[in-house]
Amino acid sequence: MENLRLIKFLDVFQRFFEWLGIDYAMMRKILAVKLTMDARRAPVVLNGTRNKKRKESNLFLKSLWLYALTGLFLVPIVLMGHNFLFQMSLIFGIIMFMVMMSMIADFSSVLLDTRDKSILYTKPIDPKTLQAAKAVHVCLYLLLLTGSLAAPSAVAGLLHSGPLFLLLFLPELVLLDLFVVTITALIYLLILKFFDGERLKDVINYVQIILSFSIAIGYQLLVRAFDLAGMHIIFHPAWWQLFIPPLWFSSFFAWLLGGDKSPQILVFSAAGIVLPLLSILIYSKCSPAFEAAIQKLSSYGGKTGPHSGKTDRLLGQIFCSRREEQVFFHFAALTMKNDRPFKLKVYPMVGFSLIFPFIFIFTSLQDQSWAQLQTGKSYFFLYFSLIMIPTAVSMLKFSGSYKGAWIFGTAPIKHPAFIYSGTLKAFIIKLLLPVYLVLTVVFLAIFKWMILPDLVVIFITACLYSVFCYKVINGETLPFSRSFETVQEGGNMQTLLLMAAVVPLAGLHAMIGALLPGSGLWFYALILLAGNFFAWRKVF
Incomplete structure (x- = not known):
């Protein structure tokens, strides 16, 4: 031994x-x-190398x-x-x-x-x-x-x-x-x-x-x-x-x-x-x-604060059309907020996605002035905030309280697809959107309102990208139903490939912006919206 x-x-x-x-x-x-x-x-x-048949070591x-x-x-x-x-x-x-x-x-x-x-x-x-x-x-x-x-x-x-x-x-x-x-x-x-x-x-x-x-x-x-x-x-x-x-x-x-x-x-x-x-x-x-x-x-004393989740219920009613989907939106939002092992693994990624664009901006300032930065294309560094999406989405399968997943099998669920769509919407609204709003405010202060269509395009792209990542990585796996010790083999490679996909997405955005300046980006945003509508219907 x-x-x-x-x-x-x-x-x-x-x-x-x-x-x-x-x-x-x-x-x-x-x-x-x-x-x-x-x-x-x-x-x-x-995490990705353990299975039940392996002998204890x-x-x-x-x-x-x-x-x-x-x-x-x-x-x-x-x-x-x-x-x-x-x-x-x-x-x-x-x-x-x-x-x-x-x-x-x-x-x-x-x-x-x-x-x-x-x-x-x-x-x-x-x-x-x-x-x-x-x-x-x-x-x-x-x-x-x-x-x-x-x-x-x-x-x-x-x-x-x-x-x-x-x-x-x-x-x-x-x-x-x-x-x-x-x-x-x-x-x-x-x-x-x-x-x-x-x-x-x-x-x-x-x-x-x-x-x-x-x-x-x-x-x-x-x-x-x-x-x-x-x-x-x-x-x-x-x-x-x-x-x-x-x-x-x-x-x-x-x-x-x-x-x-x-x-x-x-x-x-x-x-x-x-x-x-x-x-x-x-x-x-x-x-x-x-x-x-x-x-x-x-000890179990001490105040933990109210967790009524009224805000989460309100957000669920706004972004989810069906009652079942609202329930799972609320469930996922509470889990992401209260599951300590989940927060320990996911929240640092969210923080990294917040600082990555600024790291690249500070690096570019070594070779150009502030005025040159403001008139350039450095706002495309926002795409680096998207690289956390594959890893964070892959974590939606896991929980420190995964043994409670039996509830999915006993609950009277008419439309199982709402389990997945509600969970992903909770991720986008509770984790992705706050980060992107902070970045939007800062980048608008730097680059002014001329980049507003670019900001809209990037966020809609992020939503579509999240759906694709969820389907590829998680498939039909129930959310929060696995232990963090049972990550599937090969998942890391999938995540890396999906992270690399951010680069061509940024390249496509830049190409459309160069070929169709002005209203071309708004037209691209409409296409992305249609793609989101189709993807959410098709995947879920």
Whole structure:
């Protein structure tokens, strides 16, 4: 068993744990049980590779090959030259993104697990041992993930820059993992201090979504710390860069391998050691309070706010013609609002679709002035907000409460097609439309009213595109009827192909706008409306 190998690896550090005052034999038994239980839960990265006939095994360990394959794409960055600050900032940025996303999606439940107290605290076990087991459990998996992801880069760096690269790279990876775990735990502790009951669970869910969103924004800030001047990449130091962790870890390479001893590099290098160790020290001091605070997750008190859904019912009456369709519109809207696992996986995508157009606009401003931007065609970047549709639509099949899907088989449903159409309309109205309205207001402020027909065309295209994506990806699968651990094999490829279809849609729009300026776009919008009418009737 793979679990035994992990436990035997820990045996090497037995004396270290005993020196810390931890009952290693008991911690070893607790970890063995935890690792066995992990075999029954698929990580996000392997959602598409599990089936009922597969024998029990630790699916996280089986997912490491995928991380190693992803790590191969980092090798060219390591080999591209000797601008160590830029290269290693990208490497650590990507690794930190992957580790943080896995931490949020897969291991937050480990940090916030309340079962330890209800089961193990009734036994003669030292609380310090329980805390150590929880921390080691998370760190063990993150180190495996990071090692698989960084292994190709480590080998390439060893061959390209010598043994010193490896001697720097490995400790930095350990510090990165420890920093991610401790910072995440401290953020959760801060939340636990101020909330309780069901509201606490909602707040934690939204914080996880915000963290996912912030990681993407932080990576964009990292890239913008550098400028491309001809064939040279120039770093412009600024105070705000101290809040970008990948720069801390990459500064060691710029200093010790690149010979850069500038003050900002030395400050970043010091931060790369001091801040992770400081976060570990703070967490160790706060861990008893953290263990006590997570008991709030076991309570059901606290106000969660009214969920009458009057607005959803009103929207259903406006956009759905039949009573049955209105019912499923309301059901889907409530599910998307209250299902925490669904929100954790879908809401970050919605947030990304909101920022993607602006990322491309900011990038284009590096090559043109603001006046040139306003008179150009940069509003076509709005099509990049559509790339979240295939992934989000594919998630409409899944729910954290999927076992309740039996209701579809017992309810007196006369027209089953309304189940699907009501769900898709709820997605468009509740998730897609708010994002697009925000983008519309901002783009109208930038490009003025001359782009109004383009905005109308893009939204109608998005509606038609959503119907097509729903039919191709979901087919006749009932909404919210599957576990997130049972994503169909091949679904990822379908999603990628549908995301690529956004490009020809934008190209067709641009071609019609160039060949038929003026009223031509309004005529195209009418054609798209007719296409929507036909598609909704035909598909549903």
